[in-house]
Amino acid sequence: xxxxxxxxxxxxxxxxxxxxxxxxxxxxxxxxxxxxxxxxxxxxxxxxxxxxxxxxxxxxxxxxxxxxxxxxxxxxxxxxxxxxxxxxxxxxxxxxxxxxxxxxxxxxxxxxxxxxxxxxxxxxxxxxxxxxxxxxxxxxxxxxxxxxxxxxxxxxxxxxxxxxxxxxxxxxxxxxxxxxxxxxxxxxxxxxxxxxxxxxxxxxxxxxxxxxxxxxxxxxxxxxxxxxxxxxxxxxxxxxxxxxxxxxxxxxxxxxxxxxxxxxxxxxxxxxxxxxxxxxxxxxxx
Amino acid sequence: xxxxxxxxxxxxxxxxxxxxxxxxxxxxxxxxxxxxxxxxxxxxxxxxxxxxxxxxxxxxxxxxxxxxxxxxxxxxxxxxxxxxxxxxxxxxxxxxxxxxxxxxxxxxxxxxxxxxxxxxxxxxxxxxxxxxxxxxxxxxxxxxxxxxxxxxxxxxxxxxxxxxxxxxxxxxxxxxxxxxxxxxxxxxxxxxxxxxxxxxxxxxxxxxxxxxxxxxxxxxxxxxxxxxxxxxxxxxxxxxxxxxxxxxxxx
Numbered sequence: 001x002x003x004x005x006x007x008x009x010x011x012x013x014x015x016x017x018x019x020x021x022x023x024x025x026x027x028x029x030x031x032x033x034x035x036x037x038x039x040x041x042x043x044x045x046x047x048x049x050x051x052x053x054x055x056x057x058x059x060x061x062x063x064x065x066x067x068x069x070x071x072x073x074x075x076x077x078x079x080x081x082x083x084x085x086x087x088x089x090x091x092x093x094x095x096x097x098x099x100x101x102x103x104x105x106x107x108x109x110x111x112x113x114x115x116x117x118x119x120x121x122x123x124x125x126x127x128x129x130x131x132x133x134x135x136x137x138x139x140x141x142x143x144x145x146x147x148x149x150x151x152x153x154x155x156x157x158x159x160x161x162x163x164x165x166x167x168x169x170x171x172x173x174x175x176x177x178x179x180x181x182x183x184x185x186x187x188x189x190x191x192x193x194x195x196x197x198x199x200x201x202x203x204x205x206x207x208x209x210x211x212x213x214x215x216x217x218x219x220x221x222x223x224x225x226x227x228x229x230x231x232x233x234x235x236x237x238x239x240x241x242x243x244x245x246x247x248x249x250x251x252x253x254x255x256x257x258x259x260x261x262x263x264x265x266x267x268x269x270x271x272x273x274x275x276x277x278x279x280x281x282x283x284x285x286x
Numbered sequence: 287x288x289x290x291x292x293x294x295x296x297x298x299x300x301x302x303x304x305x306x307x308x309x310x311x312x313x314x315x316x317x318x319x320x321x322x323x324x325x326x327x328x329x330x331x332x333x334x335x336x337x338x339x340x341x342x343x344x345x346x347x348x349x350x351x352x353x354x355x356x357x358x359x360x361x362x363x364x365x366x367x368x369x370x371x372x373x374x375x376x377x378x379x380x381x382x383x384x385x386x387x388x389x390x391x392x393x394x395x396x397x398x399x400x401x402x403x404x405x406x407x408x409x410x411x412x413x414x415x416x417x418x419x420x421x422x423x424x425x426x427x428x429x430x431x432x433x434x435x436x437x438x439x440x441x442x443x444x445x446x447x448x449x450x451x452x453x454x455x456x457x458x459x460x461x462x463x464x465x466x467x468x469x470x471x472x473x474x475x476x477x478x479x480x481x482x483x484x485x486x487x488x489x490x491x492x493x494x495x496x497x498x499x500x501x502x503x504x505x506x507x508x509x510x511x512x513x514x515x516x517x518x519x520x521x522x523x524x525x526x527x528x529x530x531x532x533x534x535x536x537x
Binding site: 147151152189192230 | 410422423
């Protein structure tokens with residue numbers, strides 16, 4: 001399981017579920033910005049990383065190694081109100097899964113943004129996702145909507161590395177049960193979608209507005225602060241290759257560690273996303 | 287007491303006319319007390335005062351109440367109960383605020399919650415009606431797909447059939463005697479789960495659902511018990527809470 005390399009013949013799929021509820025307006029401890037702004041900044045950095053990683057030759061287009069989707073839940077832009085929609089803005093507004101080359105060619109803008117690690121340093125990066133917050137937290141609906149794309153994607157790529165779905169949230173789900181099905185069962189439905197290389201991976205990153213110690217890739221729910229145990233139960237274990245990457249990145253990863261981060265700061269969020277979206281670490285094939 | 291709309295208007299009209307008449311007589315008395323004018327002027331003032339008073343009173347009584355903003359109710363299409371049944375819906379509904387450029391749709395006044403919160407699915411992968419997402423979990427993959435494995439959750443369909451259990455590695459039995467028309471996928475009639483223990487009892491089979499503990503028997507040729515899927519999938523067992531409660535993901 002989880003051995004498949006990413007290539008243009010068998011691309012990967014990365015889906016980010018981004019909490020855009022009203023609570024994301026709270027300041028992210030130590031950053032001077034809201035959690036919505038911080039999460040958008042990190043996401044744009046992650047997307048840029050993916051584009052750079054998929055650029056193998058100078059002046060050559062980005063290779064189609066991934067199909068990427070970012071779905072915001074909470075406040076919506078395209079149709080104002082509460083709901084779930086693609087979080088892409090600009091030319092990609094309303095798009096679900098977007099091939100990486102198309103993503104690279106269609107940012108909303110290129111802006112000067114602060115560094116994720118050091119606030120005093122800034123650099124110009126492309127922007128695909130804007131910070132948005134409002135309304136409640138329809139997390140179940142987000143899984144239902146994203147699941148349709150994941151399902152269709154797996155039909156087209158039955159032998160690819162399984163889809164990776166990363167949920168970034170700061171609070172309580174407000175739509176469980178959704179269609180009479182509770183959140184854990186929505187997650188089971190999502191992770192029930194499989195390729196020949198394994199089930200869909202579902203990772204969670206919980207953000208906290210208050211300064212609290214970070215817990216990254218725990219191996220047991222025991223001792224986790226709320227909502228850690230419940231999130232732990234819904235989170236997929238880290239595949240061996242990702243666990244190896246996490247160890248190389250300095251994290252204490254054990255055999256049963258799951259793709260969960262609690263009270264993640266901004267730089268930790270980026271590192272977790274990078275680890276969670278890094279498939280078997282071998283040179284990408286053509 | 288609730289009167290029909292027509293009757294209510296008649297009552298209002300009668301009360302208004304009565305009040306107008308009493309007010310006119312009172313005004314007439316005061317008028318005669320302080321001024322001494324001709325009869326025609328007195329009648330004219332009486333009629334004009336009664337008409338103005340009646341009109342004002344009728345307007346005040348029949349005017350629609352002023353519209354006030356109310357918090358949007360829970361999204362009705364989700365079927366989610368409000369109030370205590372959904373203790374996690376405690377985040378206040380706030381107007382969306384966006385950090386977006388001035389020319390971005392986010393900065394437009396249409397963002398204000400002028401209508402109740404609703405499900406918005408402007409995505410190609412969702413159904414065209416935009417009311418509910420496509421039920422992909424009930425769809426079957428088009429071709430080359432194995433049936434749901436024993437570990438699949440209720441309702442889940444595996445896009446690419448791949449049983450990860452150890453039994454997957456055993457050679458598949460020959461299918462020459464397989465009669466698809468008479469095959470039946472056993473499903474718990476109580477919770478809808480497919481993870482069942484089965485044993486042979488004359489003349490049929492005995493089943494036990496590993497998810498909810500339900501036991502039942504079935505004889506080939508008889509109808510399969512009707513499946514009534516209840517909530518609480520994956521939560522506490524039905525035996526514990528009677529099938530009425532559900533474990534919430536977190537607080």
